[in-house]
Amino acid sequence: MRRRDLASLLFVGLPAPAQTVAQAPPDDLAAARQRVQAASAELAKFEIAIAIEPSTVFRAY
Amino acid sequence: MKTTFPEEFFFLPIIEIQAKLRAKEFKVKELTEAWAQRLEQYGPKYNALAHSLRKPAVKAAKYHDKDFKRERFRSPLHGIPYGAKDLLSYANHPTEWGAPPYKGQKFKEHAKVITKLEGVGANCIGKLAMVELAGGGGYRFPNASSTGPGLNPWDVTRWAGGSSSGSGAAVAAGLVAFALGSETWGSILTPAAYCGVTGLRPTYGLVSRTGAMALSWTMDKIGPLCRTAEDCGLVLQVIAGSDSDDPGSAGKSFYYTPEYVRPFSEMRIGWNPADLEAVTDPAARQAFQDATQLLLELGFQVKEVELPDLPYRTVASTIIGCEMASIFEPLVADGRIQQLVDKNQAAGIVAAIGYKATDYLKAMRVRRLIQDAMAKLFIGVDVLISPSRPGVATKIDEPLDRGTGSSESSKRGLKDLGAAGNLAGLPALSLPCGFAQNLPLGISVVSRPFQENLLLAIGKQYQAQTDWHKRRPPLPA
Numbered sequence: 001m002r003r004r005d006l007a008s009l010l011f012v013g014l015p016a017p018a019q020t021v022a023q024a025p026p027d028d029l030a031a032a033r034q035r036v037q038a039a040s041a042e043l044a045k046f047e048i049a050i051a052i053e054p055s056t057v058f059r060a061y
Numbered sequence: 062m063k064t065t066f067p068e069e070f071f072f073l074p075i076i077e078i079q080a081k082l083r084a085k086e087f088k089v090k091e092l093t094e095a096w097a098q099r100l101e102q103y104g105p106k107y108n109a110l111a112h113s114l115r116k117p118a119v120k121a122a123k124y125h126d127k128d129f130k131r132e133r134f135r136s137p138l139h140g141i142p143y144g145a146k147d148l149l150s151y152a153n154h155p156t157e158w159g160a161p162p163y164k165g166q167k168f169k170e171h172a173k174v175i176t177k178l179e180g181v182g183a184n185c186i187g188k189l190a191m192v193e194l195a196g197g198g199g200y201r202f203p204n205a206s207s208t209g210p211g212l213n214p215w216d217v218t219r220w221a222g223g224s225s226s227g228s229g230a231a232v233a234a235g236l237v238a239f240a241l242g243s244e245t246w247g248s249i250l251t252p253a254a255y256c257g258v259t260g261l262r263p264t265y266g267l268v269s270r271t272g273a274m275a276l277s278w279t280m281d282k283i284g285p286l287c288r289t290a291e292d293c294g295l296v297l298q299v300i301a302g303s304d305s306d307d308p309g310s311a312g313k314s315f316y317y318t319p320e321y322v323r324p325f326s327e328m329r330i331g332w333n334p335a336d337l338e339a340v341t342d343p344a345a346r347q348a349f350q351d352a353t354q355l356l357l358e359l360g361f362q363v364k365e366v367e368l369p370d371l372p373y374r375t376v377a378s379t380i381i382g383c384e385m386a387s388i389f390e391p392l393v394a395d396g397r398i399q400q401l402v403d404k405n406q407a408a409g410i411v412a413a414i415g416y417k418a419t420d421y422l423k424a425m426r427v428r429r430l431i432q433d434a435m436a437k438l439f440i441g442v443d444v445l446i447s448p449s450r451p452g453v454a455t456k457i458d459e460p461l462d463r464g465t466g467s468s469e470s471s472k473r474g475l476k477d478l479g480a481a482g483n484l485a486g487l488p489a490l491s492l493p494c495g496f497a498q499n500l501p502l503g504i505s506v507v508s509r510p511f512q513e514n515l516l517l518a519i520g521k522q523y524q525a526q527t528d529w530h531k532r533r534p535p536l537p538a
Contacts, residue, residue: 028405032199032412036382040416042375043423048430060265060311060432060486060510 064091071099071235072533075292078238079137082129089129089140089184093122096142097186100236104187106537107217107234108209109227111147111188112155118142118186125182137295139182144237146228147188148195149175149283150272158274159206159224160193162397172272173307174241174283174300181299189227189240193402195248196224197276197385198409203457205403210457213255214534215500219454222252228286229256233501233534239287239296243273245280246377246483253286253491254449254503259520259530260286261293264510265486266311268297269304277384278309279425280377280483289530290490290520294319297513313511319518325360328515331442332357333367335474340451345502348495349448352504356446359522364442367473369434373480376431379424380484382413390414428484435485439509444519447475449491449503482507490516493529501529 064087070078082089097115104110125140150156150168157163170176175185190208192200203210203220211226213219214234221230225242229252232240242249244262253260261284268283275281285296294317301315332353340346357363389410392398401407438445455461482489487507494504506516524530 028408029411032405032408033415035199035378035409036412036415039375039379039382040420042372043379043420043427046372046423046427048423048426 066095074289075137075141075238075295078141082140083134089125090119090122092140093118093142093184093186100187103234103537104231104236107212107214107230109190109211109230111157111190111208111227113187114151114154114185118184121184136181138299140184141238142184142186144187144189144231144240145175145185146191146225146242148191148243148274149241151175151185151188157207158194159191161207161400161402162392170272173269173304177300186237189231191226192224193406195243195245195276197381198406200403201405201460202403205406207402213454215257218456219500220457222255222454224248225252229253229258232258232286239285239292241283242286243281243283245277245381247479249284249286250449250489250491250505255454257493257501257532258286259290259293260491261297262489263297263513264488266309267301267313267315269307269310271304271306275388277381280381289524290517294517315513319514319521322515322518328361328443329364330357330361331364331366331445333365333474335472336447336476339476342452342497344497345452348497348502349504352494353446355526356523366438366442368475368477368481370473371431371434373431373477373484376424376427377480377484379420383416383421386410386413386416431481432485435481443508445475445478445507447478447505449505453497453500453502478507486510488513488516490520492520492523495529
């Protein structure tokens, strides 16, 4: 997907982001997206047997 | 007659400077002017200074002198000059978060931590440089800041660490008596280790973040970088406490009382030899071995432990990525993200917008398992020790993704303690523990939530037996 296409998907309802996507070299952006996808895939693989936790609210205590 | 401060004066711990102030050896105004002058002169040489606050500091110093004249001492920090990471707002002065899109940004109020320090008479003399937006987008080179790469006072061809680069460098070079930094994932412990200073990452929620740039609401912590563990305790005592304006506030205070910690002989220290075996530089490995040995000999019972097999790094990067994307989405929408210095960082923020809501929620659910696993680990031990960073500071022109000084080992050890500790909101203290290639190294002690006094007691004891924290880098030419 071209960078501009992604930007338009991301900002539905916002003013047209003419120059939305950073001037990152395409490789950087592609690499960053790959990292996001890899994280997403790794999380998907991680099985939590059943949703027994009451919430995801975070407390350190 | 004007007081002249010898070079070694700027490296004294807080308590000794305070004693001299109370003995009226010099005035707060003289102290403030000398330190502000030093910060202005040398700060730019390390790219450590974002903005000088000399004028308001000198003005405040005159009031403090009236207090001292009447022997109205507010605290051990009264009249002590310090610096604050430019992520913290200082009313009506620039707070630019190290990022060109926020050049000239000003807020009308101080960050809560600065107000608290002002209340006890500490004097903020400057805003200290940082990696832009605290580096949340992921940066490839140390120069990812509007002030340039944070240079290490021990060797200006090396990085000071990030993202609290200026805080680490300024304390190391004696440009401030102490500094405030922030950590989401490594941003206090890394510059503390690389610059050879003592850095404390408090328990999540112990210190208010009101007035601080948000990078990741559920991960951000503010803490001190100081000369000694004791100084960290004195600063934390002031900045900790409940804040109704910070939804993450734990509603707890902190009193620095290391003397009431249980005897070390009744406690267990956890470590793993794999952490040391993975260090590639022989000199660094030897320094870590010596430091570990000394910590183990403080009287603790010793236990070998390893972190459970969980996806710490993936969970941490997903949570930070999602929260950061939500916070900086307007920067992407209006195109100002193009102004960021590091294009990798810009790409990282843009890409993070592509995370799915289910990714975030899954990461938060796994985080809960990580918290439980860490709590279980701490049933068997009271503290964990591990190198803060596995090697010395990287070169400033070297990509940060090239390697960190540790080899890939099949043994888990505690190598993901940084991610695990930040995910679970655990406190950590980085102590200077030796040198390799003439650059400092740091070792971390980590404990259960709100056990800062235990960490500081260990730090104090360790620093009573070592002098790594007293070493000073040469002055720049």
